[in-house]
Amino acid sequence: MEQEGIKINKTVARAIDIMDYIATNKKPVTLATISKELSIPKSSAFDIMHTLAEKKMLKANNETKQFSLDVKSFEIGSGYLSRNDVHTVARPLLKQISQQTGETAFLAVENNGMIVYLDKVEGISPTRTTCVIGDRNLMHCTGLGKAILATMPIEKIRLITGGGSLQVRTQNTHATFNSLMLDLEEIRKRGYSIDNREDNDYVYCVAVPILDGDNNCIAAISISAIYTPDTENHREAFSQLITNAALEISRKFGYVNPRIYSEDTYGLTDIN
Amino acid sequence: MEQEGIKINKTVARAIDIMDYIATNKKPVTLATISKELSIPKSSAFDIMHTLAEKKMLKANNETKQFSLDVKSFEIGSGYLSRNDVHTVARPLLKQISQQTGETAFLAVENNGMIVYLDKVEGISPTRTTCVIGDRNLMHCTGLGKAILATMPIEKIRLITGGGSLQVRTQNTHATFNSLMLDLEEIRKRGYSIDNREDNDYVYCVAVPILDGDNNCIAAISISAIYTPDTENHREAFSQLITNAALEISRKFGYVNPRIYSEDTYGLTDIN
DNA sequence: ACTAAGTGTTCGTATTTACGAACCGTGTTT
DNA sequence: AAACACGGTTCGTAAATACGAACACTTAGT
Structure with a gap:
């Protein structure tokens, strides 16, 4: 090293x-x-x-x-956002999504194997979810993190997660690398990631990556809600909204494919 | 030096x-x-x-x-806000003010003779004002800056402004130190500052400083609106809202006086 | 009251960094 | 195509920093 x-x-x-x-x-x-x-x-x-x-x-x-x-320190940090294109492009979309759903919309990027929350627009729902902007979180147990992981080649995923047993946060957290990889494969087919109380016992979330013209993943966005037994009923609506928004943002960065997880997106064909 | x-x-x-x-x-x-x-x-x-x-x-x-x-850089900068008490205490008040008026509410601190915008809550008004969080601005031509200047001893004001002729931005900007000092004296009597298109031809703004238990000015908050001929009619309502909010925030930092600009607030008794 | 353990601060020199100059790679002018 | 301009990169040594040790000061313990 x-x-x-x-x-x-x-x-x-x-x-x-x-x-x-x-x-x-x-x-x-x-x-x-x-x-x-x-x-x-x-x-x-x-x-x-x-x-x-x-x-x-x-x-x-x-x-x-x-x-x-x-x-x-704050001034310099603000300079990052004011010239970080993803942030300015994504913000109006996040607002729109938050208004349409009443829930909180998030924007995050990957850095050093973790996600960093760049922005959020809180919904009006009295039971809305939240986080601290600038904070880090694990990738394998968050919707945003998994959406990004699903764009990566297996070697990089192994490097980030450690490849063996994973840190467990709730009953639903993926405990092993293999379990996570199966989920990532589903995410690619499905087109979006689902975090069904894997990071927090009360939070349900759907997320999609943002890609640029070189098919690199530059960020991810999500809708996050407090879990209730009927949250699943909103899944289809949520995923449509978030996928369309992610495509719209991605296209502004030169992404041309019709769907987010195309074959070109990730270098990985089989997970063994 | x-x-x-x-x-x-x-x-x-x-x-x-x-x-x-x-x-x-x-x-x-x-x-x-x-x-x-x-x-x-x-x-x-x-x-x-x-x-x-x-x-x-x-x-x-x-x-x-x-x-x-x-x-x-962003992560570190965010760390400043998450432990900057003024920010967390002021935010709900800013939200409230913005909702009640439909206009934008701001929070700023002084640093090196300029103001730095820490936070804003934009109003729903279609003609709302805005700014970039983290940006700096001059003190003598902004409501926030003047509210803070009015708490300072004359030597410090002279040091910050240069003491002679001042940078002019609009027809209403104070062009001289003396003109500014007369305004500051009025601000102290009145209890809040007014920026009537002194920084920008279209913006009208009222602002009040935030003080702590040692009567030190730690920040300022403001309501800002696009200027129209009848903006003056809102002045009384705006100033009441912003003053009450500033007092509420200041008390949480140990400030005990019944009004913001008391004799103890500033070391200055006459401006000559 | 004295000791002990915890701070922050100072200082001289071993150690590390700074930086001028030379070098390399690209693109542009002549 | 040679010369030039303009950027980044490398390298050896003069110059600045790093840091152990000593000091000062405050608080806690006995």
Whole structure:
């Protein structure tokens, strides 16, 4: 591992790791914590964190000696969305879907083997589902994640999931790689993924990937609702809406096939 | 200037500057551009940008050789909002205000002498106003900016605005420091700021600051509408709504005074 | 009251990075 | 087709950072 020719600059890598740690750990942290958790010498972390604070990336509380994120991190992060085409193209469609169904519509991308929620439009339903924008989640137990996995060659799926037994969240979560692969095959035939309480005991969701002109999966969108015994009755309507929206978005990125999961979409023909 | 005892780490400062540059310039940039614009030697910028790319902060397009922001920047930026208390406390109030008026409600903070838009809830009005979340704007010509300026001591206002002639955006923009100071004094008496087409020829807006237990201004909220000859008729209703909301939010941060601009709020008694 | 354990901070030097210059690859001009 | 311009990449060494150790300060324990 790490035999890449890329020369990693230790200082900037540490700066990012520190901000990432503070962003994911939902509490502000002290210099000592960072030093311990990330195995960075105190004096080194000191220099880095104080420059980050000077640059308004981190906010230093002089009383509690705790560091939290500051506005510049937000400004830079917003820059990602404002020039991320998927986001701007998808948003009106998400709104439309949310209005038509009363449920919440989501947009997510894959990154480092997990999904990252980019956007949501909450429905008016009193029992609507939600999530925190920017948060990560597992792929094998979410509708969005499975929709994306189904576009990938088997080697990549194995790499991401680990290939053996999978982390279980509910009674319905796929516990094994083989079980997941069978589901992915169905997803490809069906044209959309279903998450029937696999991530959360109360949430039902259908999702479809977004593809570009090179048949690369660049994102996925979903409709998500609180599960009730008659949720299945809405499945057909939900899947139609979400598939049409995904096709419309995909076409704006040059995708030309008439359906989302075509043979060209994924490099995989048999799952053995 | 800059005689602080803080030892700035050149490497992390540059890394932040690079991301900041890419975030504010709305186009992807090449290594050469960064090197020229930020006066960083090519070979140094090379190392930094490639580690940033490795860390998923930047995305490197191997064909066009252009760098843009990647998801991690978004994730980190989202971390700011999810633990920024003002944001979570203010959001439901913004929603409420937007529903009651049909117009757009905004939340912004001050940073480095400018306002940064943190959140908005767009109204249903077909002629609603909007902005890009995460963007910056001038203080002296916006309702949000003036509401915040009015809480500051005169030295700080002078520092931020430059103290002399001000950048003019419309016929109504304050062109001089003195003109602005007279307005701020009125704002303090009135309890809220008015932006009557000072930033944009078509936008009218009322705004109020959010204060914490130490009487520090931590943010501002506003209602913004397309200007029409009868917009003034809504002023009283708008200002009541926004002031009540600001007081409600401020109290959650320990603010105890019965009105927003009390004598304790700002260190300033006369403007000469 | 003293000790101990926890912070953050400073400082000198071993270690790492920075960066000028040379190189490579592409596309454009002459 | 040679020369040029303009981008990215590599490399050796001057220059800047990293970091162990010592220090200072606060809080908790005995």
